Amino acid sequence: MNGETPEVSRGSRKKRTGRVVSDASNKTIVVAVERRVRHPLYGKVQRKVTKYHVHDEANAAHIGDEVRIVETRPLSKLKHWRLTEIVTRGAVEIPAGKEEAAI
DSSP states (O other): OTTOOHHHHTOOOOEEEEEEEEOOSTTEEEEEEEEEEEOTTTOOEEEEEEEEEEEOTTOOOOTTOEEEEEEOSOOSSSEEEEEEEEEEOOOOOOOTTOHHHHO
């Protein structure tokens, strides 16, 4: 590595910010990243949403959280992204039928 730090030698990695839409799997979250694109012919601005499977080692992120993710080596068939930080916490949702247990 010629004395370089690993982060420098890896090159630049893609970074995205999105909202967690699923945290049902162990150490995996699904993050929806929204981008706005202009229609090539009509000019109307449209929302495009891409979902990424993201590695969350500590199971720290939950549904509704806004998170920052970074591209990484393939970790599984679908996971090519890793959680770097939780930007904001989302509202805590209690699943239906679990109200009594939460009180």
